[in-house]
Amino acid sequence: MTIWDVFEPRFLAPLLAGIALTAACALLSVVIVLKRLAFIGQGITHAGFGGVGLAAFLAASGWWRDLTIFIFCIGTAVVIALLSRSRKVMIDTAIGILLVAAMGIGFLLDQMRLHLRGDAWYQALTGGRITPPTQWDAVLFGNILYLRSQDVWLAVGCALLVVVVLALLYKEIVFFAFDETVSRVFGVRTGLLHYLLLIMIAAIIVLCMKLLGLILVNALLIVPGATALLISRRLSTVLIMTVVVGEVGMIGGYFASFGIMGGRLPVGPMVVLILALLFAAAMVWNRLRPSRG
Amino acid sequence: MxxxxxxxxxxxxxxxxxxxxxxxxxxxxxxxxxxxxxxxxxxxxxxxxxxxxxxxxxxxxxxxxxxxxxxxxxxxxxxxxxxxxxxxxxxxxxxxVGYVPQRHEVGINFPLSVAQVVRQGIVGRTGMFRRASSDDRDAASQALEQVGIADLANRPIGDLSGGQQQRVFLARALAGRPxxxxxxxxxxxxxxxxxxxxxxxxxxxxxxxxxxxxxxxxxxxxxxxxxxxxxxxxxxxxxxxxxxxxxxxxxxxxxxxxxxxxxxxxxxx
The missing domain is CATH 3.40.50.300 (P-loop containing nucleotide triphosphate hydrolases)
Structure with missing residues (x-):
């Protein structure tokens, strides 16, 4: 493949999904960085492994597979949210435990189905369906060829929805991130926002999975916001810059993966690498600049 | 019953x-x-x-x-x-009710201006999914003047001293006309x-x-x-x-x- 192959419809459609999802991720990343939700995001992405394993165990495919993973991620997000509101367990401890538990369950379920294939109750559960072995490297790093056209439209639709919700609630969300307790006194419905943010993060993670892979989604959920916040302290500039940084990473990574080594390199790692370089550049610029504005 | x-x-x-x-x-x-x-x-x-x-x-x-x-x-x-x-x-x-919390470190890089922080005080009046009325926005600027820091309105909140930040939070509490x-x-x-x-x-x-x-x-x-x-x-x-x-x-x-x-x-x- 060459870089020009990108302009074929079957490769342009995933790029369109990528651009839409990146915009949503980039805007969310500002909130994630300011509200220090990065580790919660990690917890939810790792829950994705559990979801993939569970879907394989249930022999779910197509939409059912996506739905299973989504529900597993949402479930984990809700448990994290509940735990983070209790006083008994520290939030990072809770996430640390859930993260490994979800991965463990995922890999175990994926293996178990191979051994249970002959059992009658398992055949009744799955209806005798057999799904191909889970390709963990595709789960880890993504594979755009897995994207069906309906995935693209779902991604674009959900990304738009996230952007609209963020735009409508932006004054509440920024106050919530600035000082949660005080915002509650001033009438912000903090509980609602907390769960809404976690659900949006979980949904975006599932949608990004095929494009970038589970682990690399985290890059889009952290780096654009972190970079934009190094560039400016004006909220409007930060919101524009975070989308610019995210899209440069996504579009740049997409083209680079087609252009280098005959298009045999995956998109996800390329996107992450470009984002990391942009962040490093912003760090350097932030240091060298005489005064902050 | x-x-x-x-x-x-x-x-x-x-x-x-x-x-x-x-x-x-x-x-x-x-x-x-x-x-x-x-x-x-x-x-x-x-x-x-x-x-x-x-x-x-x-x-x-x-x-x-x-x-x-x-x-x-x-x-x-x-x-x-x-x-x-x-x-x-x-x-x-x-x-x-207007609330001025105990002083604490504001994230120095938090991307909000003084005026934006003061306008947080009217979110409760405005309600979700809506834009603040011009009346409420006037009340916010009036509160900023009342506490004597109207000249700092466009500065990032992280640039202000502790005492100045406290005035900002006082103005925020007053903005909702409590x-x-x-x-x-x-x-x-x-x-x-x-x-x-x-x-x-x-x-x-x-x-x-x-x-x-x-x-x-x-x-x-x-x-x-x-x-x-x-x-x-x-x-x-x-x-x-x-x-x-x-x-x-x-x-x-x-x-x-x-x-x-x-x-x-x-x-x-």
């Missing part, structure tokens, strides 16, 4: 009574974080409209807890609290000149906005000057009247409980 209705009726007349002359009614309130360990024990206290009440007491005496109960951040284990005849939660959401203003330890970390200036500012705000003011502090001196009433709190309410009625004996009782020899060294153990 009839009984239920009757109860309901009693409840509402009682609330109306509360509403008449008092901003805040605390009625036989107890609170414990851990079952069996009461942080607040049977507190009853009425704050009349437009008074300035200072609540003092040693650290750990339950001041912050009482404040959180009045702000609706905690629910009493026993007893009832009403703010302008409503539950604390309703009063806060209706932006009847009827009750609650300040948590406003004098902490401010030098004496700053304290005097802040007391002056509070004086003019009290006159302009015709507010009920509730100030919590562990520093008695900071409170007595600018308050009409003082309440001494150390698990129980030890005193609640004009500051002139405060005696050494009362103070010894309140502070010695936890801080023997620290708060009032000359009183002895």
């Amino acid at each position: 009839a009984e239920d209705h009757c109860c309901h009726h009693d409840h509402s007349t009682e609330l109306e009574q509360h509403h008449a002359g008092d901003a805040v009614c605390v009625d036989q309130v107890c609170f414990s974080y851990v079952p069996g360990v009461r942080v607040l024990d049977n507190i009853t206290m009425h704050i009349p409209l437009r008074t300035r009440l200072g609540i003092v007491g040693p650290n750990g005496g339950g001041k912050s807890t009482l404040l959180k109960l009045i702000l609706g951040l905690l629910k009493p284990s026993e007893g009832r609290i009403s703010v302008f005849g409503r539950t604390p939660g309703e009063a806060c959401c209706g932006s009847m 009827r009750l203003l609650v300040l948590d330890e406003p004098m902490v970390g401010i030098d004496e000149v700053g304290q005097a200036k802040f007391a002056q500012l509070m004086d003019s705000i009290h006159r302009t906005y015709e507010l009920t003011v509730l100030i919590v502090s562990h520093d008695l001196r900071a409170i007595v000057a600018g308050c009409d009433q003082v309440a001494c709190l150390n698990r129980r309410l030890h005193f609640h009247a004009a500051p002139s009625g405060l005696t050494r004996e009362v103070l010894a009782e309140v502070f010695n409980h936890n801080l023997a020899g620290v708060a009032l060294r000359d009183e002895g153990p």
Whole structure:
């Protein structure tokens, strides 16, 4: 493949999904960085492994597979949210435990189905369906060829929805991130926002999975916001810059993966690498600049 | 059913009574974080409209807890609290209450200008999914002028000194045009000149906005000057009247409980 192959419809459609999802991720990343939700995001992405394993165990495919993973991620997000509101367990401890538990369950379920294939109750559960072995490297790093056209439209639709919700609630969300307790006194419905943010993060993670892979989604959920916040302290500039940084990473990574080594390199790692370089550049610029504005 | 209705009726007349002359009614309130360990024990206290009440007491005496109960951040284990005849939660959401939190580090890189922080004070009035009315935005700029930092409106919040930030938070509390203003330890970390200036500012705000003011502090001196009433709190309410009625004996009782020899060294153990 060459870089020009990108302009074929079957490769342009995933790029369109990528651009839409990146915009949503980039805007969310500002909130994630300011509200220090990065580790919660990690917890939810790792829950994705559990979801993939569970879907394989249930022999779910197509939409059912996506739905299973989504529900597993949402479930984990809700448990994290509940735990983070209790006083008994520290939030990072809770996430640390859930993260490994979800991965463990995922890999175990994926293996178990191979051994249970002959059992009658398992055949009744799955209806005798057999799904191909889970390709963990595709789960880890993504594979755009897995994207069906309906995935693209779902991604674009959900990304738009996230952007609209963020735009409508932006004054509440920024106050919530600035000082949660005080915002509650001033009438912000903090509980609602907390769960809404976690659900949006979980949904975006599932949608990004095929494009970038589970682990690399985290890059889009952290780096654009972190970079934009190094560039400016004006909220409007930060919101524009975070989308610019995210899209440069996504579009740049997409083209680079087609252009280098005959298009045999995956998109996800390329996107992450470009984002990391942009962040490093912003760090350097932030240091060298005489005064902050 | 009839009984239920009757109860309901009693409840509402009682609330109306509360509403008449008092901003805040605390009625036989107890609170414990851990079952069996009461942080607040049977507190009853009425704050009349437009008074300035200072609540003092040693650290750990339950001041912050009482404040959180009045702000609706905690629910009493026993007893009832009403703010302008409503539950604390309703009063806060209706932006009847302005709150100036204890000073804490604001993220230096937080991308908000002073004006944007002050406008946070009107989110409760505006409601979700809506733009603030021009009236409310005017109130926000007016509050900024009132506290004397209108010239800093476009600066990032992280650039301001601690004292300036506190004025920003005061302006934010005033922006929603509240009827009750609650300040948590406003004098902490401010030098004496700053304290005097802040007391002056509070004086003019009290006159302009015709507010009920509730100030919590562990520093008695900071409170007595600018308050009409003082309440001494150390698990129980030890005193609640004009500051002139405060005696050494009362103070010894309140502070010695936890801080023997620290708060009032000359009183002895």
